Structure formats: structure tokens, C-alpha cells
Amino acid sequence: MKDKEAQDLIREASHTPITRKDVRKSWFYYYLFAEMGISYERLQALGFTTSMIPILRKLYPNKKDFAEALQRHLIFYNTEAVFGAPINGVVIAMEEQKAKGEPIEGNGITGMKTGLMGPLAGIGDSIDWATLKPIIFGLGASLSATGNILGAFILLLLPLIQIIIGLNLSVAGYETGKASIKDLLQSGKIKQLITSASTLGLFMMGALSSTYVEVSTPIQFSFGSETEPFVLQEVLDSIVPGLLPLAVVLGIYWWLLKKNQNFAIIMLLIIAVALIGAITGIL
Template sequence: MQGSGYLYHILPQLRKMYGDGTEELKTAMKAHSQFFNTSNFLNTIVTGIDLAIEEKEGIDGIDTVSGIKAGLMGPFAAIGDSIFGALIPTIFGALAANMAIQGNPVGIFIWIAAQLAVIVFRWKQLEFAYKEGVSLVTTMQHRLTALTDAATLMGVFMVGALVATMINVKIAWAPSLGDVTLNIQNNLDMILPRLFPAAIVGCVYWLLGRKNMTATRAIFIVLFVCIALSALGVISK
């Protein structure tokens, strides 16, 4: 999936190491065009290790590089997606959105600063991995699982916090039974505060698991259902 892109961005270095039109270059290009798929936020670590090995061992290290790429792309995909694809956008996006709701323009600068920090991190990790080389693999190998679990747990925690703080939907419908008015929202709050927003998130999660369902379709379904129920007086903000 990312094999051709990976080859494209290291090709200038391969040409410097092996020369143009050489058999070594052709062998390296063929090896690097093989299947490779990992997080775009951590792929430069693999690139740095790759270049360090090939610069030291030449074409003889191509099998080592292929093994490292195959071994790291899975864990890095999980870690990168958890931290940079979910955790950081969730935390800083929530801060920025909450400030925007309150009319505070500082939120946008927090979001921009977070994205700039990610860009700098991606650049610096290439330099770091290149200097450390293959020793970096053995150093961090035993930490990958723990880091993945921690990032996943933090992401789930932040999603739960966002459900409780950012989804402000209440049941406005209060049916009357004789002289008694049944306040459904109060009864739900007595069972579990913010239960209704959690139920909405659960329904969306269930929708996303259906066949041919996409995030865009789920958003429009939620939008139309909320507009309809709000117009009927069933829900309110």
C-alpha cells in the first residue's frame, strides 16, 4: 500500500549510496517497493533505521531492512493511529472546541501549536532513528506493547470524557399520566448521569459496525434524526 511511496521518498539516498543504474540500486528499489503499511506519523523511524543500516552494510543489509520493516509496521501502525490519529486530536480538539464555544480565540492557537509540534516530532524522529540505527529496535521492542496499550486506554478515556462534556442532548418529552408528569430525563439521570449521550454514542458505534456504513453516512443519519426529534419536541439541548 505504501511501498511505492516509501521507495519514492528514500530514492535520492539510495542513488547516493548505490549509484544510478547499478544492479544494487535495482535490487534495493525492488525490495523497497514491496508491501509496507504503517502509521504516517511514525514511518520516519523506520526510514531512519533503514538508511542507517544500508549506509553501513550496503546491499548486504537489505534483508535485515526488510525484516525490520515487516516487524515494525504493525506495532507502529497501532501506536501511531492511537496517539496521533485519536489521542492528540481528541485532547487538543476538545480544548479548542470548548474554548470556541465560549468565544475564546485561544483555542485555535492551541490546535495549531499541537499540529506544529507533531510536524517537528516527525522530522526529529527521522534524525534520531538514523543516529541510533538498528540498536533502537532492541531498545524499544519490549516497550511497544505497553505503549500501545497505554495509548489505547488514554484514547478510550478521552472519548468517555468527551461524551460526558460535549454531547449536550436531553430528553425534553415529558408525558403526563393523569395528574403526574413523568420527567424521563430526571429518571435517567438518577440511574446514571449523562446516560442519554452515552446511549447516542453507543448507537453510532453500532451503526459504524453495519455493512456499507461509513462515518459520513452515520453523521448525516444522526443529523437528520436529531433535527426530526427536536422538531417533534422529543429532545432538546
């Protein structure tokens, strides 16, 4: 028997197999803790990592491997918890294959999460919060207005439906992901998958930046009473829409890359620049 085959057998025997129950339990933990410990730096990453701890303990008995797995899941993550459940299953499947010695890199798992979280969040927000919630809450309000005691309990339908959907989607993601990953590994396309997922993740982070970062300037000049004022923001928008927010994002990225990754300092710098800009009328 070759050395690599022997190592694979030892590695595979060193961790406990993942079951459907494990996948469902992991997602349920995420459902409970997704909105806890939220920060602008990580958003749902702490809740996701908490849900993955029992899985990772099974897969990585070695403390170093376990610590590395925790670190890669502490990176920024945010999606809709219910319809984003397939991500949980796919990630568990990828971690399981990685623990068995398959050539899956940590950034491939991170890229997969980042690439899927935006599209699934859009689906979940549209179905879960924009459709199911108004219907159920409207029904509860109607029953309560007529004095029906069921109006107080009808609201429990929303979490009940969410839990049923999430439990099933997480298992579906795990089983589909497990089969897909095996096919990809056999075809040698895992590097293409990692590159594609990482690229999609970059697009999603860019979309998030353009959505949440808002910077504009009120500066304008007048060159005579009969001429239209020169509005700097309009000129910037005509060159590249969102140029100032882009400059801010790139500036923060440069700081993280070249200076340090102390987010407290970055926040203080942003507040200082915002205050100076507001006082001087530049921003």
C-alpha cells in the same frame, strides 16, 4: 548470516535515511495544511497525511507498503499544530523503525497518535492560543490605536513564534522517539506500549464524544397539581450522566460495525432522527 539478518539489511538499504531537514519540512507542511480538508470524519487527518507523504515515499519504495502507511494516517486525528509537533516526530521515528523491519504494528502508530493528541492539544491551546495570541494581538491593537504602523506587522510575531517552536519540537520528538523506540524494542515492551497507547486513545475518543455529542429530552409528566412533575432527563442523569449521548455514540458504532461505513447515510439518519425528535418533542 541468518536469513532474517539478511532481510533486515536489504530492507534498511532500500529506503533513504530520514534527516532533521525532512522532519522539519514534514511538520511545516502539516502546519500549513492542518486546517485544510477538515471534515467531521477525519478533522486534521488529511493535512497530517499530506505532510507525511515525502517521508513515507522515502521509507516505503514498495507501493503496497506506501498505500498501507497512507491508509493508517487517514484515520481521525486532531491536535494543536504547534505544541502537537512532537507527535509528528515520534510518528516519523516509528515509521522509520517499522520500515527497517522492527515489530511495530500499524495500530501501534495510530494508537500513539491518538493517545498523545489530546494532552498536547490541551497544552498547545493554553499556551499558544490562550496566552501568546491575546498578548501579541493586544500589543498590535494598542500600537494601532496610537497610529503606530508597527501595529499592522506585530501580528506576524505569532506565526513566526509558532514556526520556530514547531520546527524544534518536531525534531525533539523525532530524536527522543527514535531513542525511546529502540529501548522499548530491545526490552520487549513494545506490545505494552501499543496496548497502553490504544487504551489512552480510547479514553480520549470517549472524552471527545462526551464533549461534542449533546442529546437531551424535554419529556416530563405531571401526576397532579400538587406534585412535582416527573422530568425524564433528570431521571436519566441520576442513573448515568450523559446516557443519551452515550446511547447515540454506541448506536453509531454498532451501525459502523454491523451495517456499513457510509458516513453520508449515517449523517442522513442523524438528521432524520433529530428532525423527528424536534417535531414530536421527544428530543
